[in-house]
Amino acid sequence: MSSDSSPPVCPPDPKPINAQNSPDESVTTACFSSSSANTTSSPPVDIPLSWPPDSKLTLDWIRHFSSALDWSSRNLPPSDFPSVLPVSVFDSLVLTASKILHKEPNCVRINDCLSLPDSAVVVVGDVHGQLHDLLFLLQDAGFPSDNRFFVFNGDYVDRGAWGLETFLLLLAWKVFLPHRVHLLRGNHESKYCTSVYGFEKEVLVKYDDKGKHAYRKCLGCFEGLPLASVIAGRVYTAHGGLFRSVSIPKSKRSKGKKNRRIIFNPEATPLSLGSFVELSTARRSVLDPPWEGLNLIPGDVLWSDPTMKPGLSLNKERGIGLLWGPDCTEEFLKKFHLKLIIRSHEGPDAREKRPGLAGMDEGYTIDHVVESGKLITVFSAPDYPQFQATEERYKNKGAYIVLKAPDFDDPEFHSFEATAPRPEARAYYDYEDVIDSDEELDLASMVTAK
Numbered sequence: 001m002s003s004d005s006s007p008p009v010c011p012p013d014p015k016p017i018n019a020q021n022s023p024d025e026s027v028t029t030a031c032f033s034s035s036s037a038n039t040t041s042s043p044p045v046d047i048p049l050s051w052p053p054d055s056k057l058t059l060d061w062i063r064h065f066s067s068a069l070d071w072s073s074r075n076l077p078p079s080d081f082p083s084v085l086p087v088s089v090f091d092s093l094v095l096t097a098s099k100i101l102h103k104e105p106n107c108v109r110i111n112d113c114l115s116l117p118d119s120a121v122v123v124v125g126d127v128h129g130q131l132h133d134l135l136f137l138l139q140d141a142g143f144p145s146d147n148r149f150f151v152f153n154g155d156y157v158d159r160g161a162w163g164l165e166t167f168l169l170l171l172a173w174k175v176f177l178p179h180r181v182h183l184l185r186g187n188h189e190s191k192y193c194t195s196v197y198g199f200e201k202e203v204l205v206k207y208d209d210k211g212k213h214a215y216r217k218c219l220g221c222f223e224g225l226p227l228a229s230v231i232a233g234r235v236y237t238a239h240g241g242l243f244r245s246v247s248i249p250k251s252k253r254s255k256g257k258k259n260r261r262i263i264f265n266p267e268a269t270p271l272s273l274g275s276f277v278e279l280s281t282a283r284r285s286v287l288d289p290p291w292e293g294l295n296l297i298p299g300d301v302l303w304s305d306p307t308m309k310p311g312l313s314l315n316k317e318r319g320i321g322l323l324w325g326p327d328c329t330e331e332f333l334k335k336f337h338l339k340l341i342i343r344s345h346e347g348p349d350a351r352e353k354r355p356g357l358a359g360m361d362e363g364y365t366i367d368h369v370v371e372s373g374k375l376i377t378v379f380s381a382p383d384y385p386q387f388q389a390t391e392e393r394y395k396n397k398g399a400y401i402v403l404k405a406p407d408f409d410d411p412e413f414h415s416f417e418a419t420a421p422r423p424e425a426r427a428y429y430d431y432e433d434v435i436d437s438d439e440e441l442d443l444a445s446m447v448t449a450k
Contacts, residue, residue: 043071047084051092057176065172066135069165073131074423078161081206085168087214090207094217097171100178101224107279108182108229110149113408119147121231121408123401125344125363125378126153126186129160129199132419133382133398134169140416141400144173144180151229153344153378154186154239154302157218158197160386161425164206167218185225186239187302187345191287194219198428205428223285227301230276232408234339241343241375242324242332243300244312245274271312271322273332274300291320305346306367306375308356317353326368326375333372339409341375342401347384348394362415363399376401376411383418387427 045064052061065085072084085093113119122141127134144150156170157163173181187193194200194215203218204211228238274297282297289299303321310325317323329341348360358365360379368375382398402412 041075043068043075043084045071047072048082048086049084049089051089055092055096057172059176062169062172062176066169069131069162069169070135073162073165073425078202078206078425079208081164082208082210087207087210090168090214091217093168093171093175094221096175098217098221098224100174101183101221101226104224104226105280106227106282106284107276108184108226109233110151110182110229110231111233112179113147113149113405114232116147117405119149119405121149121151121235121403123231123235123237123342123378123403124150124152125380125399126155126347126384127160127166128155128188128347128381128384128386129157129163129166129202130381130384130386130418131160131162131165131169132422133380133416134166136416136419137380137398137400141402141414144177146180149180149182149231151182151231151237152184153237153342154184154225155188155344156183156186157199157202158188158193159384159429159431160381161202161427163199163202164218171221182229183225184229184237184239185222185227185284185302189222189225190289191219196429196434201428219287223287225284227282227284227298228279230338231403233337234407234409235342235403236332236336236338236340237342238301239343240300240302240304240321240345241306241341242304242312242322242328243274243279243297244322245272245278246294246296247278271314273312273324273328273335276336289320303345305354306343306357306377307354326370329368329375330370330372333370339373339407340411341373342411343375343377344379346377347379347381348396349385349388352394360394360396362413363397364401364413364415373409374411382416385431386422386425387431 044067047068049065049068068084072081110121113121124137142148152170156167170183174183188197200215203215207214228236230236279297283295284298286295286298289302290296291299299320300322303318304315305323307323307325310327312328313323315321315323333339333341346360351357351360357367363380363382364376364378366374366376378399378401380398380400383395397415397417399413399415402414404412
C-alpha cells in the first residue's frame, strides 16, 4: 500500500493539550510545517524555543519545534543550532525524557490499544537522521494521539545529517505522550557506532563548546531506551530481533561460598532461544553491548539478523549477535503465543549482501512465513544512505507498518518516497571509507569506546 509523498491539507491549529495529565487524553491531529516548502528567510515560529515554565509540553510546543527544526535545517548553518534550541532547553528535554525512559522495562507491553475503539499501532524502522522523511512519515501516518500508538524500532541517529534534530523531536513526542509513543533502542544508539558513523561529530559541531556536554547527555538517554516491545500480546518488535538464553547450568558454578565464579563460554555453550524473563533481567544500560560474558541479550536484540538457513548460530559477519532461521521464528512465535515479529536493522546496503532474503526496495520485506505467523523487516529511511551516493544508488523507498484493532496482527504496509529536495548538508563521517552495513566490526575499538 503506497503513500503519496505530497503533504496533505492541514486542519486548523489545535488548542494546547497537556498530555501528561492522563495517558488516555484525546489529542487533536495538528498540521506540522511541510518539509518541502519551508525555505523562507525568517523562521515560521519564534526562536529560540523556551522550555515551558511548568515543564509540561503541549501539542503546540511540538508543532513549533517541528517547524523550527525544518526551517533551521534549510536556512541556518549547523553551528547556529543553539539559536533554535539553547542548551538549557536541550538539557530540560533530554533530562525529562531520560527519567521516563529509564523507568520503563526492557520489554514494553503495549496493551492499552486493546481497550480503545478504532485504535492503531504504527511501527517505524530505522530513520538514521533523515529528519525531513520523519516529518513526512508522522504526517502521513497520522500523528500520535489517544488511539494512535507509535513504536519506533531504533537507529534514530548516524549517517544522516540531522540525527540530533530527529532524536530530540522523538524525545519531545515521548515526553508529551509517554504512553502512546515508544522509543526502542537500535544498535546505533551506542558510543561505538556514534563515534564511527557521525552522530558524535554532529553534536560537537551543533553545540560547539557545549558539544561534549550535549553528547554525554544523549549517551545517557540512550542507556534508558527499552530493548523491545510486545503489542497487544501478539506482536514482538525489536531492532535486531531474537536473542539467546543465557541460563547457566548448575554444573558450571564453582562450589563454595568464597570466590564463587560463574564460568560462561558462549562458543562452548549450545545456543537456544531466550525467554522474556531473561530479557527482562538483561542490563540494557551498557552503552556498547558485549559480545561475550553473561550480558549477551542486549547485543543479540540489537544486532541479530534472520537467515533462510535453519538453526541458531553466532552472527560472525557482524561479529556480534545471532543468525536465526525460519525454524527459530516458528519456535519463538509458538512458544510465546505470538503472531508477528517486526524488526528493522537492515537497509538496502545490508540486504544486498544477504543471499536468500529479499531486497529493501519497498522499505519492508517478509522474511519468514511459518505456521504460527511471520517475520517482517521494516526500514523507514528512503533513498538511503544519505551521503553514500554512487551510480548504483539504491533509491529505496521507506516504509512503516500499521497494525489495527481488534487483533493487531494483520500488518498494513505503507511505502513512501524520500522527501525532495533535501537541504544541502555535509556528512559528519568519512562515508567513502566507512563500511556500509555495520559488518566487520572493530570490536577492540568498541571496548575502548566504553
